[in-house]
Amino acid sequence: MNERLQAFYRIRGDASSIEERARAVAIEQSVEAPLAAIRDPRVLSNIVGHVAAIEDQGGGWFGVRIDLATATVGEDAGQLLNMLFGNTSLYDEVVLDDAVFPAALLSAFGGPRHGGAGLFARAKVESRALTCSALKPQGLAVQELGELAFKLALGGLDYIKDDHGLANQSFSPFDDRARACAAAVRKAVVITGRPTRYVPNLYGHFGQIERQLGIARSEGLDTVMIAPMIAGVSTLQALRQAHPEFAFIAHPAMTGAARVSPYLFAKLFRLFGADAAIFPNPGGRFSFSIACCRKISEALRGPWGGLSASLPVPAGGMSLQRVPELLDYYGREAMLLIGGALLSAPSDMIVKETAAFVRAVAEYRYR
Amino acid sequence: MNERLQAFYRIRGDASSIEERARAVAIEQSVEAPLAAIRDPRVLSNIVGHVAAIEDQGGGWFGVRIDLATATVGEDAGQLLNMLFGNTSLYDEVVLDDAVFPAALLSAFGGPRHGGAGLFARAKVESRALTCSALKPQGLAVQELGELAFKLALGGLDYIKDDHGLANQSFSPFDDRARACAAAVRKAVVITGRPTRYVPNLYGHFGQIERQLGIARSEGLDTVMIAPMIAGVSTLQALRQAHPEFAFIAHPAMTGAARVSPYLFAKLFRLFGADAAIFPNPGGRFSFSIACCRKISEALRGPWGGLSASLPVPAGGMSLQRVPELLDYYGREAMLLIGGALLSAPSDMIVKETAAFVRAVAEYRYR
Numbered sequence: 001m002n003e004r005l006q007a008f009y010r011i012r013g014d015a016s017s018i019e020e021r022a023r024a025v026a027i028e029q030s031v032e033a034p035l036a037a038i039r040d041p042r043v044l045s046n047i048v049g050h051v052a053a054i055e056d057q058g059g060g061w062f063g064v065r066i067d068l069a070t071a072t073v074g075e076d077a078g079q080l081l082n083m084l085f086g087n088t089s090l091y092d093e094v095v096l097d098d099a100v101f102p103a104a105l106l107s108a109f110g111g112p113r114h115g116g117a118g119l120f121a122r123a124k125v126e127s128r129a130l131t132c133s134a135l136k137p138q139g140l141a142v143q144e145l146g147e148l149a150f151k152l153a154l155g156g157l158d159y160i161k162d163d164h165g166l167a168n169q170s171f172s173p174f175d176d177r178a179r180a181c182a183a184a185v186r187k188a189v190v191i192t193g194r195p196t197r198y199v200p201n202l203y204g205h206f207g208q209i210e211r212q213l214g215i216a217r218s219e220g221l222d223t224v225m226i227a228p229m230i231a232g233v234s235t236l237q238a239l240r241q242a243h244p245e246f247a248f249i250a251h252p253a254m255t256g257a258a259r260v261s262p263y264l265f266a267k268l269f270r271l272f273g274a275d276a277a278i279f280p281n282p283g284g285r286f287s288f289s290i291a292c293c294r295k296i297s298e299a300l301r302g303p304w305g306g307l308s309a310s311l312p313v314p315a316g317g318m319s320l321q322r323v324p325e326l327l328d329y330y331g332r333e334a335m336l337l338i339g340g341a342l343l344s345a346p347s348d349m350i351v352k353e354t355a356a357f358v359r360a361v362a363e364y365r366y367r
Numbered sequence: 368m369n370e371r372l373q374a375f376y377r378i379r380g381d382a383s384s385i386e387e388r389a390r391a392v393a394i395e396q397s398v399e400a401p402l403a404a405i406r407d408p409r410v411l412s413n414i415v416g417h418v419a420a421i422e423d424q425g426g427g428w429f430g431v432r433i434d435l436a437t438a439t440v441g442e443d444a445g446q447l448l449n450m451l452f453g454n455t456s457l458y459d460e461v462v463l464d465d466a467v468f469p470a471a472l473l474s475a476f477g478g479p480r481h482g483g484a485g486l487f488a489r490a491k492v493e494s495r496a497l498t499c500s501a502l503k504p505q506g507l508a509v510q511e512l513g514e515l516a517f518k519l520a521l522g523g524l525d526y527i528k529d530d531h532g533l534a535n536q537s538f539s540p541f542d543d544r545a546r547a548c549a550a551a552v553r554k555a556v557v558i559t560g561r562p563t564r565y566v567p568n569l570y571g572h573f574g575q576i577e578r579q580l581g582i583a584r585s586e587g588l589d590t591v592m593i594a595p596m597i598a599g600v601s602t603l604q605a606l607r608q609a610h611p612e613f614a615f616i617a618h619p620a621m622t623g624a625a626r627v628s629p630y631l632f633a634k635l636f637r638l639f640g641a642d643a644a645i646f647p648n649p650g651g652r653f654s655f656s657i658a659c660c661r662k663i664s665e666a667l668r669g670p671w672g673g674l675s676a677s678l679p680v681p682a683g684g685m686s687l688q689r690v691p692e693l694l695d696y697y698g699r700e701a702m703l704l705i706g707g708a709l710l711s712a713p714s715d716m717i718v719k720e721t722a723a724f725v726r727a728v729a730e731y732r733y734r
Contacts, residue, residue, distance in 0.1 A: 028652065031504030032532055037710035038504050040511065047506030047538075072505055074536035076571050078597040086531065086597070086620035090629075090653050090683075137398030137405050138439055139414030144407065164453065165399055169441035171414075204443050205573035205602040230445040230453070232599030234572040253453030256626050262457075285395065286457050316457075343404035 003102035004067035006052070007084050011062050012093040022051045022064045025094060028087050030068055047072060063097070075108045077233035077272045085260060096260045101271065106305040112275045113240055114247040115308030116301060116333055119276055122223065122247070123158035124195055129332050131156075131361050132199075132313065133354065134339035135181065136163035142172050146180035148350070152342070153188030153196045155354020159335065160185060161225050162201035164251045174203065175215055182219035199249060201225045206235045213243055223247045226274075229254040229265070233272050240273030249313065250274035262288060263295040269310070270300055276311035276335060281326070284317025301333055313337050320353070323360040332366045370469035371434035373419070374451050378429050379460040389418045389431045392461060395454050397435055414439060430464070442475045444600035444639045452627060463627045468638065473672040479642045480607055481614040482675030483668060483700055486643055489590065489614070490525035491562055496699050498523075498728050499566075499680065500721065501706035502548065503530035509539050513547035515717070519709070520555030520563045522721020526702065527552060528592050529568035531618045541570065542582055549586035566616060568592045573602045580610055590614045593641075596621040596632070600639050607640030616680065617641035629655060630662040636677070637667055643678035643702060648693070651684025668700055680704050687720070690727040699733045 007029065013021050026049030031038060038044055047069050055063040073080045085096045112118075123130055133152050135145050145166075152160045160181075168174045178200045185198040200216055202209045202224055209231065216224060228236045228250055236248065250269040255262060262279065269277050279296050280286030288296075293314065301309040312330060315337035326336055338357055345353040374396065380388050393416030398405060405411055414436050422430040440447045452463045479485075490497055500519050502512050512533075519527045527548075535541045545567045552565040567583055569576045569591055576598065583591060595603045595617055603615065617636040622629060629646065636644050646663050647653030655663075660681065668676040679697060682704035693703055705724055712720040 024652070030532075031506065032530055033504045033707040034711045037707050039714060040507060043504055043506035047504065069506070071536055071538060072532065074534045074570070076534050078572075078594075079534035079536075079570055082532065082534070082594065082597055082620050086594070087653075089621050089623040090619060090647055090655070092654050137400045137410055137414065139398065139410035139436070140407060163399055165397075165439065165449065167441045167443050167446035167449070169438055169446075171438060203441075203446055203601070205445075205599055205605045206575075207573045207577075207605065208601070210574075227445075227449065227453070230449055230599065230601075232572055232597065232602060234570070234575070234597075235599060235602075238572045238574065252457060253449050254456050256456040256623070259623050259626065280457055285391070286454075287459050288457070340400040340404050344401045347406060 003070060003104065005070050005073065005083070005102060005105065006100040007066045007068055007096065008098040009064045009066065010057065010095040010097055011064050012060055013062060014060065015056065018054055018062045022054055022066070025064065025088055026051050026066045029066060029083060030072060032087065070102050070104055073105060077109065077237040081233055089259060096264060098261060098264055103305055106271070106307060109237065109271045110273065111271055111307030112273055112310050113244055114275045116276065116311035117308065118247050119311050119335065122195065122197060125158060127332070128362050128364065128366065129327055129330065130158045130335035131358050132159040132161060132335050132337040133157055133342050134161050134163050134337065135166065136339060136343065138163055138165040138169065139171055142176045142180045145172055145177055146184040149181040149198060150184040150188050151350045152354050153185045154192060154351045156192055156194050156358040157196055157354060159197050159199050159223065161199035161249065164201055164225065164227055164253055166201050167203035174200070174212055178215050179219060182221055197221070197223050199223045199225050202231065206238055209235065209239060213246060223249065225249045225251055227251040227253040228269055228272065228274070233268065236272045236274065247275040248273060250277040252279055262292055263299050266296040267299040270307065274310055276313050278313040278315050278337060280316030281314035281318060283322070286316045297330060311335050315339070320357050320360060323357065324364060327361070327364045327366070336361060370437060370471065372437050372440065372450070372469060372472065373467040374433045374435055374463065375465040376431045376433065377424065377462040377464055378431050379427055380429060381427065382423065385421055385429045389421055389433070392431065392455055393418050393433045396433060396450060397439060399454065437469050437471055440472060444476065444604040448600055456626060463631060465628060465631055470672055473638070473674060476604065476638045477640065478637055478674030479640055479677050480611055481642045483643065483678035484675065485614055486590070486678050486702065489562065489564060492525060494699070495729050495731065495733065496694055496697065497525045497702035498725050499526040499528060499702050499704040500524055500709050501528050501530050501704065502533065503706060503710065505530055505532040505536065506538055509543045509547045512539055512544055513551040516548040516565060517551040517555050518717045519721050520552045521559060521718045523559055523561050523725040524563055524721060526564050526566050526590065528566035528616065531568055531592065531594055531620055533568050534570035541567070541579055545582050546586060549588055564588070564590050566590045566592050569598065573605055576602065576606060580613060590616065592616045592618055594618040594620040595636055595639065595641070600635065603641065604639045614642040615640060617644040619646055629659055630666055633663040634666040637674065641677055643680050645680040645682050645704060647683030648681035648685060650689070653683045664697060678702050682706070687724050687727060690724065691731060694728070694731045694733070703728060
């Protein structure tokens with residue numbers, strides 16, 4: 001555990017004070033105490049963060065690398081987040097850009113258990129990208145969500161997930177919804193012969209989620225969605241450990257974009273065990289840049305120690321017309337998620353529209 | 368549940384498109400689907416977010432109030448956060464400023480169980496502010512932390528908390544640390560006669576925390592610290608419910624400051640059950656303004672439905688010299704937290720320095 005965790009920040013400041021500022025962040029993110037208060041020489045040498053590099057990036061911004069002791073993480077995902085940005089998130093002028101993890105942390109967390117490969121295997125797909133849509137809007141009754149799930153499954157999708165806004169509301173409580181949608185998808189699967197997966201959205205804390213997984217298991221489900229920045233990253237870490245049969249799709253709710261690089265969140269979610277991660281693709285409702293999404297997809301599926309690859313799930317206002325462009329960019333190792341655009345079709349056209357999406361993905365000429 | 372939850376955003380934009388932009392946020396934070404995809408008239412009227420007000424604040428910023436259906440929260444703290452800012456946190460140009468909660472949500476969450484009053488009662492203090500310090504730096508061995516806790520307790524503090532960086536690291540695992548520090552404080556209490564409380568920092572997910580509370584209970588502890596944005600706000604909500612004997616002090620790690628008002632986080636932490644909340648006071652290591660801290664302390668202890676008051680804990684680089692100024696500002700209904708400044712005293716002076724802090728708080732002439 002002697003190799004250090006490298007944290008990369010951008011700090012707004014001026015050349016005359018940046019060294020002092022960088023040292024202050026290094027202390028805040030490690031011992032959080034004046035050096036005068038530290039009497040133990042092992043703490044000074046082994047635990048205090050080191051400023052390893054400062055680079056003037058122009059425009060009043062400096063790139064700063066701070067090396068943190070791996071032992072301070074204690075193998076807990078929440079504590080890793082705390083070490084990277086806990087108190088420093090309170091500094092207006094500091095952005096967390098990236099982190100490089102020593103091998104000891106990669107093996108401690110372990111990354112995706114099933115990964116993209118597991119999601120392809122579940123869908124029995126080899127030669128094309130995966131397809132997904134979402135059950136929405138929230139406010140629909142359980143029966144209506146079930147009917148929608150049935151139509152989407154008849155269209156031949158690989159995965160049908162709950163909207164991330166579906167939690168445990170009185171209009172569609174988790175237990176009833178998960179049972180109804182799972183049954184509806186099973187009914188369609190008998191007709192289509194496709195192994196379509198219904199993916200319920202998890203809510204609440206670890207104990208509640210374990211109960212939800214029990215219901216999912218009893219309905220034969222094996223893939224679920226979680227928003228790690230709402231549930232807590234330690235929750236994802238522990239679910240991966242305790243429930244190896246489930247694949248986890250990460251949702252980006254509450255990941256923000258202004259102070260922590262979205263790319264780093266994708267990387268952390270993979271590290272903590274997300275088998276796929278949803279993120280907003282350019283040209284939809286969100287403002288992530290193409291460069292940012294490229295970094296996200298690399299973080300999810302690029303080589304990284306011995307970790308399995310997570311599957312990129314570009315989303316956020318995608319349409320049927322954009323399928324070829326999305327596949328040009330992401331290729332086969334991706335899951336395309338089209339939600340609202342399919343659901344906007346007239347009620348009796350949803351199956352047909354969904355089938356057109358599935359066909360476009362199947363018939364695309366992959367390189 | 369018909370009264371709506373009011374969310375207040377600041378949106379950067381221009382006058383010609385702000386109405387459309389505000390409507391887009393209202394949809395993103397409710398049904399997250401094109402209105403064309405919504406066939407159920409009850410969803411359109413009861414669930415879709417309403418833009419209730421738009422105000423030009425100058426400088427290209429608009430204040431926007433969006434009224435959200437209370438039923439969408441489903442009485443889960445994480446889902447409340449999701450409804451307020453889940454996907455919209457991904458929009459660069461939107462800041463979440465404030466929220467006003469209908470009575471149904473106040474009673475569903477319930478707020479602090481013990482509140483500031485409970486923390487005063489535990490400390491048997493009536494006529495002065497409370498005092499607190501922190502065990503740090505991380506990296507110290509359990510025995511060293513215990514010795515430090517003993518000295519701080521001999522100085523007569525009301526509360527001695529773990530640094531928020533103390534999780535479950537190999538250099539001071541939670542179980543050993545909590546036992547050693549609790550024992551050290553008990554030993555000092557026999558000498559001082561003061562009911563000093565040791566406050567361990569919780570880590571990990573709900574299941575792990577329940578185990579940690581078991582250890583705390585067996586050591587006679589009744590007050591603990593949690594960082595709700597790391598542990599997950601639903602975890603705090605559930606702990607408050609399941610463990611009514613514990614008081615919870617909220618730590619602001621990962622609350623950021625640039626995209627969600629720190630004031631709103633304080634308000635949410637009170638709603639979800641924090642009995643006290645730590646925040647960075649101006650003039651220390653952080654950049655929160657005086658106006659922001661005033662709003663935070665009002666949010667924590669001002670009248671709010673029937674909720675108990677939480678205790679403000681201004682911190683972050685405070686010193687003994689600043690005690691009168693802090694008490695001028697916060698008065699008696701606060702807990703002053705001085706960490707590093709006390710620990711910077713020479714090792715054999717820590718008890719004396721701590722006692723001077725305790726005396727300064729006791730001898731201040733409260734209005």
